[in-house]
Amino acid sequence: MPSPEHIHPAVWRATQLARGAARSLPTGHAALSAELPDGGWPLGSLIELLTPQPGIGEIRLLRPALAQLETRRAIALVQPPHAPHIASWMSWRLDPRQLLWVAPEKPLDALWAAEQILKNGSCGALLCWLPHVRPESLRRLHLAAQASDLLFVALRPASAAQNATPAPLRLALAPAAGGLSVHILKRRGPVCDTPLYVGLEPGALTPSRHAPLDRRLPALPAAGRPAPALAA
Numbered sequence: 001m002p003s004p005e006h007i008h009p010a011v012w013r014a015t016q017l018a019r020g021a022a023r024s025l026p027t028g029h030a031a032l033s034a035e036l037p038d039g040g041w042p043l044g045s046l047i048e049l050l051t052p053q054p055g056i057g058e059i060r061l062l063r064p065a066l067a068q069l070e071t072r073r074a075i076a077l078v079q080p081p082h083a084p085h086i087a088s089w090m091s092w093r094l095d096p097r098q099l100l101w102v103a104p105e106k107p108l109d110a111l112w113a114a115e116q117i118l119k120n121g122s123c124g125a126l127l128c129w130l131p132h133v134r135p136e137s138l139r140r141l142h143l144a145a146q147a148s149d150l151l152f153v154a155l156r157p158a159s160a161a162q163n164a165t166p167a168p169l170r171l172a173l174a175p176a177a178g179g180l181s182v183h184i185l186k187r188r189g190p191v192c193d194t195p196l197y198v199g200l201e202p203g204a205l206t207p208s209r210h211a212p213l214d215r216r217l218p219a220l221p222a223a224g225r226p227a228p229a230l231a232a
Contacts, residue, residue, distance in 0.1 A: 025151055028064020029198045036169070037188045041065050043149050046142040046167040050185070052158045054081040054129070056175045060200045061182075063092050065151060066125055073124030073150075074100040076117050079110040080129050098124075111137050118144035118152065125151040135164065142166045161185060 024040035027033045033040055041047060041062075049058050066075060075098045077084060086096045100123065104110045107130075114128045118141065128141075138154070145152040154167070161172055170186040179199040184192040 023149065025065045025068060027061075028067075029061070031196050032182060032198055035184060035187075035192055035196060041151055041153075042169060043151055044146050045152065045169070046138065046145055046165075047151075047153045048160070048165055048167040048170040049153055049155050050158045050161055050170065050172045051155065052174065054155070056173060057180050057200050058155060058173055059088075059127075061173070061180060061198065062125075062127070062151075062153065063094075063201070067092065067094060069098075069124035069151070071095055071098060073122065074098050076100040076102060076123045076126045076128075078102045078114050078117070078126065078128040079104060079107075080127070107132060111141070114141055115144050118148050118150070121148050121150070123150055125153070127153050127155065129155045131157055135166070139166045 023043040024036075024038040025043055026040045027036065036042075049061075051058055069075065075094075077099060079102065084096075084099055084101055089096050089099065100117075102110070102113050102117075104113055110128065110130070111133070114126060117123055117126050130138075133154075133156070141152075141154070158172060161170075165186070167186065168188055170184075172183040172185050174181040174183070174195075176197055179197060181195045182198050183195040
């Protein structure tokens, strides 16, 4: 009997990772890429990242992949919980002009915006924060993504792991010393019971609000003379 991959690219054995079934983008993390079908983030497909809270390193996990996108294609951020930290993007050698920040007033507007971005196809990546979303809305977004070639990541709370998803790839992230603990909940391949450790580069340093201690103090004014004014 011929091997499954010789029958059709979308067919594989349950004991092996799917190969050649989809386009992918390298993750930039060797340990993670080795456990993903086609060795990277699938393009034109819904990817779910589940986190206990925003800001544990999920964007730094995606940074190497985002850096590989064409600079002429925008990176859309839909409904992020915080404003983009421009200093971090610049320290990662990513052009802030690529960012398309969409802050809708209602959750339904976020779903509409995400679907339009997927259908338009001009962006290179779409990161969409979906704290509350219905399964049928996820299926609609996944179908729209399949007609595109962009990196589509939905960031959802860890509690969503209890619910079914149409996403072919779902990862649960947890903070770890110097990086993240990554548990692959769903993939096109065998079950992965052991979480992976992925080391991350440190984020951008926040400028200090205090003056450096080695700054020379201004000369004290002589008796009877007014102190010189300081220009802001």
